[in-house]
Amino acid sequence: MTRYLHLSAFMAALLFATAAGAVEPRSGYDFLPPEFQAMQDDPFENPGMFTVDLGRELFNAPGDDGTSCATCHGADGEQLRPARIARYPVFSPKLNGPVTLQKQIDLCREERMNEFPLTYDDPSLVALETFVRHRARGEPVKVDVSGPMQPYYKEGERLFRTRIGQLQMACSHCHEQYTGAMLRDQLLNQAQTNAFPTHRLLTQDISSLHRKLRDCFATLRAMPFQPGSEEYINLEVYMNARGNGLPIETPGIRR
Amino acid sequence: MDARLGPVLCASLLAAAPACAADYLPWRVTDSAIEEPLGGLRGDAARGRELVIARDKGNCLACHHLPIPEQPSHGTIGPPLMGVGARLSAGQLRLRVVDEKQLNPATIMPAFYLHPEALYRPRPDAATTILTAQELEDVVAYLTTLK
Numbered sequence: 340m341t342r343y344l345h346l347s348a349f350m351a352a353l354l355f356a357t358a359a360g361a362v363e364p365r366s367g368y369d370f371l372p373p374e375f376q377a378m379q380d381d382p383f384e385n386p387g388m389f390t391v392d393l394g395r396e397l398f399n400a401p402g403d404d405g406t407s408c409a410t411c412h413g414a415d416g417e418q419l420r421p422a423r424i425a426r427y428p429v430f431s432p433k434l435n436g437p438v439t440l441q442k443q444i445d446l447c448r449e450e451r452m453n454e455f456p457l458t459y460d461d462p463s464l465v466a467l468e469t470f471v472r473h474r475a476r477g478e479p480v481k482v483d484v485s486g487p488m489q490p491y492y493k494e495g496e497r498l499f500r501t502r503i504g505q506l507q508m509a510c511s512h513c514h515e516q517y518t519g520a521m522l523r524d525q526l527l528n529q530a531q532t533n534a535f536p537t538h539r540l541l542t543q544d545i546s547s548l549h550r551k552l553r554d555c556f557a558t559l560r561a562m563p564f565q566p567g568s569e570e571y572i573n574l575e576v577y578m579n580a581r582g583n584g585l586p587i588e589t590p591g592i593r594r
Numbered sequence: 595m596d597a598r599l600g601p602v603l604c605a606s607l608l609a610a611a612p613a614c615a616a617d618y619l620p621w622r623v624t625d626s627a628i629e630e631p632l633g634g635l636r637g638d639a640a641r642g643r644e645l646v647i648a649r650d651k652g653n654c655l656a657c658h659h660l661p662i663p664e665q666p667s668h669g670t671i672g673p674p675l676m677g678v679g680a681r682l683s684a685g686q687l688r689l690r691v692v693d694e695k696q697l698n699p700a701t702i703m704p705a706f707y708l709h710p711e712a713l714y715r716p717r718p719d720a721a722t723t724i725l726t727a728q729e730l731e732d733v734v735a736y737l738t739t740l741k
Contacts (some may be wrong), residue, residue, distance in 0.1 A: 504719035505704075505713060512702035523656050524667035549696050560720035 346395060362515065362529070364582045367593055370528035375540070379592040387538035387590025390545040392528045394470025395465055402452045406466070408444075411451060421475035425587060428576050430487045437491045437576050441468040441547065442567070452521060459567025469536040472589035480533050482580040487531065495577025498570060504561025510574075525594065531582040532575065534591020548575055612722035612729075615710045617665050621692060627685030628692055632707065632727035637735025643731050651725060652706070652733055661740065670704060679740040687737045691730060706730055 346387040368376060378384045384569070406569055412418050417478040420544035441459070445466045448454040457464050484492035499510045507556040513522065514530035521527070546554075549566035554573060556563035613619065619633045631637070646654045647665055654660060657671035678687070689696060693705035706724045713721060725733065 351622045501714065503715050505722070505724060507704045507708065507713065508702055516700075516702060521667070521670040523669050527671075556715075557717075562715040562717055590707045 341511060344429055362418070362518070365518075365584050366527050366533055366582075366585050366588065367528040367531050368534065368588060368591065369521075371592065374543060375592045376561055379534075379590075380590065384440065385538065385590060385592065386543070387536070387545055390404045390466050390536070390538075391473045391590060394466035394468070394473075396510050397467050398470055401449075402451050402454055404546045406452045408447065408452075411447075414473050416471060419471060419474050421478035421479070421587075422473060424475035425478040425481050426489070428482065428491075428572065428579065437488060437572055439572055439575055440472060441465070442572075459565070460547050460549055465536055465545060468547065469545060469590055472536070472587060475557060475587045476589060477586050478580050479584050480579055482576065482583055484576065484580045488580075490577060491573050492580055493577075495573035495575070496573055496581075499577055504559035507558040508559055510555070529582075530578065532578045533582050533585040534588040534593060536589060537591040537593045539593055545590065546593075548578070607715050610738060612724060612726050613707070614722050618709055618723070621688075621707070623689060624685075625694060626689060626697060627683060627687040627713070628688040631688070631731050631734075632692075635727075635731045637731035637733070639732070639735040641710050641729075642732035642734070642736025645725070645729050646736060651729065654733075657703070675737065677740060679738040682737075684734055684738050688730075688734045688738075691725075691733055706733070 358396075368379065371379070379387075382388050397413060399413075399414060401407045401410075408416065412492065424440065426438040427443065429438070429443075431438040441464050445456050445464055476534045482488070504510050510530060513527050517527050518529050518540075532548055535551070536545050538544070539546045539551070547566065549568075549571045552571050553563040553566065620629065621628050621632060645663070646652045646660060649656075651661075654675070655662065655665055655668050657669040659668040659670070659674035659676065661676055662668075682690070692707040694701045694703040694707055696703060704724060707727070707730050708723060710716070710721050710723065716722075723730075
């Protein structure tokens with residue numbers, strides 16, 4: 340219990356902010372006990388780094404036609420630009436809709452490397468996404484929802500505020516209205532996405548955002564949507580944009 | 595999938611399963627209370643205390659502090675329920691457990707006896723009320739003992 344005491348000051352600030360109607364984005368990192376913050380900060384202790392390393396291998400590995408991600412983006416992705424990574428999801432005129440970072444990686448593989456597309460949240464794609472987003476660690480999230488992304492942002496927010504499942508709760512209940520309160524021994528955070536894909540302590544595994552959303556739906560005894568579904572992509576648009584300004588932490592440590 | 599599970603769920607007249615749409619019992623609000631016990635059932639406070647703890651039933655400790663010292667880490671989302679039986683009548687407590695949204699539409703608190711057709715995307719095995727009518731009365735009976 341005492342490990343949460345250091346949080347009391349900003350919890351009070353949060354409650355005040357909620358009352359005032361506008362909440363400043365706070366990374367889930369701020370809600371972690373210090374030992375898990377330390378685990379996230381130490382690349383030798385952070386279990387998510389195994390996934391980063393796997394993603395790096397996949398990134399550099401040539402496919403059947405001899406090309407790899409590194410062919411365009413440099414060895415270890417050194418030519419990837421953090422500011423571009425931080426803008427995902429972006430609007431794709433070609434698909435006439437939002438493209439998540441993971442989907443963009445799969446499209447690249449298909450279009451530039453003649454690979455077959457993979458299922459959304461395929462472990463290889465999650466590893467590549469984790470590696471690529473790790474390249475942008477520290478970069479502030481900056482999703483532009485002012486233009487053609489606006490309707491997807493709105494739709495994501497609508498779902499974020501929709502009561503789901505037998506327990507009839509919306510994301511916003513726990514992660515907006517009651518941020519800072521205790522759900523038994525769990526300190527409720529803002530459900531920010533800046534650490535995804537993240538290592539999860541409960542599953543002891545890397546988790547994409549869509550997999551986490553599935554788990555949240557299951558907790559509320561709701562029928563989940565599929566990873567890569569329109570609904571989860573819209574939620575990703577909304578959730579990433581509501582965390583604009585937070586530094587990318589991939590791979591984070593989260594409950 | 596739904597069609598296959600449907601008949602199983604609606605067999606709850608036979609078993610003590612939570613109510614599906616077919617066997618949902620009506621209730622009536624008067625003066626911010628439901629005075630009549632659901633189905634005229636009589637609650638068992640000792641059983642109610644168990645249901646309040648059970649994570650797959652009431653799970654009240656997730657959000658509320660209760661005089662249940664053997665359980666660790668009571669939640670702080672809802673108000674503490676110590677003395678709630680002195681502050682509210684059985685009928686007022688019943689309405690709050692059946693459907694707190696009748697009083698506070700924005701509440702996070704689930705309605706423990708909501709008509710299943712009002713649920714959005716319930717898992718097929720959870721397209722029911724959270725508690726049975728009997729369980730709901732048990733919980734109300736327990737809460738009335740918290741003087």
